[in-house]
Structures are given as C-alpha cells and as structure tokens.
Amino acid sequence: DGGITQSPKYLFRKEGQNVTLSCEQNLNHDAMYWYRQDPGQGLRLIYYSQIVNDFQKGDIAEGYSVSREKKESFPLTVTSAQKNPTAFYLCASTRVNYGYTFGSGTRLTVV
C-alpha cells in the first residue's frame, strides 16, 4: 500500500545538537511539507517543496533546514539554532488538485 512514513516516532535531542527527522513517501506525490504542532495548537508550516531540488520557507523556518534530493524523500534537520524544538512534527505530501496525506508524526523532546 502507498503511504507516507515518518521516523523515528520519538526523538530526544540534547542541547546544542542537530537532529534529522525522516519523511519518505511512495505515493508519487510531487509536493511535500513539514509542519510543527505544539500541544493544543494548530499546524504551523516550516518548509515545503513542490519539486525535486527546490524548496521554500514556510512561516517558521528559522532554526530548521531541509533538502529534496529525491522525489520520495524530504528530511528535516532541527539545528541548534532552534531554541525551542520540543514539539510534534508532521510531514505531508500531495499531488496537484488533491488534499494532503499526512505521516504519523515524530515527537521531538529536548533533554
């Protein structure tokens, strides 16, 4: 079955450390997105990519970086510059004229 896979499900980061969240899809979708969700809050867009080797900043891109070297993959790196990274991170993908398919999320905690 086609789908979108995020890993790991839980991730712990030490102060000053960079961590990378994985997002892989086998839906042949062109566009992919990263959202951040804080407890009891809505979805805030971090980065998105509409085609391979191209991506744009969303509303809260500071302290994050992405790459899109393959159509199937859109990893998100949370850098040490992100001062409050504890949150639930959601990856999504879509094709033209259809809604998003979301992954199951990664919960990142700073220890």
Added chain:
Amino acid sequence: GENVEQHPSTLSVQEGDSAVIKCTYSDSASNYFPWYKQELGKGPQLIIDIRSNVGEKKDQRIAVTLNKTAKHFSLHITETQPEDSAVYFCAASFMNRDDKIIFGKGTRLHILP
C-alpha cells in the same frame, strides 16, 4: 493571502447528538475545502472534502456544506459516537500547482457519554 477562521475551539456534545464546526475563509479564489480529523498522538487524516462547484457533500454520518457567497463552510457530524472525539481541522486552498493548504486552528470535539 488566504486566512481561515475556525469556531468553536472546543465543543462538547452528548453521544448521539449532532456536532457542527464552522469555518470562514478570506480568499474568494479558494476552490478546495478539506476537513481533517486528528486523534491523539497521530497525524491528521482527511475525512471529507468539497470543491467550490458543489454546495454540499455527504459521507455516511458526516456532511460538509459550502456557501461561496458568504465564504464559509461547515462540518456536520450526526449521531455522534465516542470514536468521534478528536481534533478537527478545516482548510482552504486554490488548487493549482501551488497546493499549499491553509488550515484553521482546530476544534477539539468531546463526545460525552
């Protein structure tokens, strides 16, 4: 750009009663309106969507209505059940190559026994 307002932020209904969540959008060019359900600790799942050439769409106990003139759309859940308890997000977009969807802030629905 598009802005989506969603109300209420929290809704409690007795099991078996109906629930209604309302959203308004600002960009009259928006033509695609999906609704997502998010259960605790999971990613949002698309439950129903409507395009601007349709005024109403139903899928079993769930229905969505769209009023393009007033720029608002609503989610209706009838005969609510405990498994309907979740956070619901409305969204709006203009479906072209730039498929960025704008989400509302969500409604936490509690089904009371």
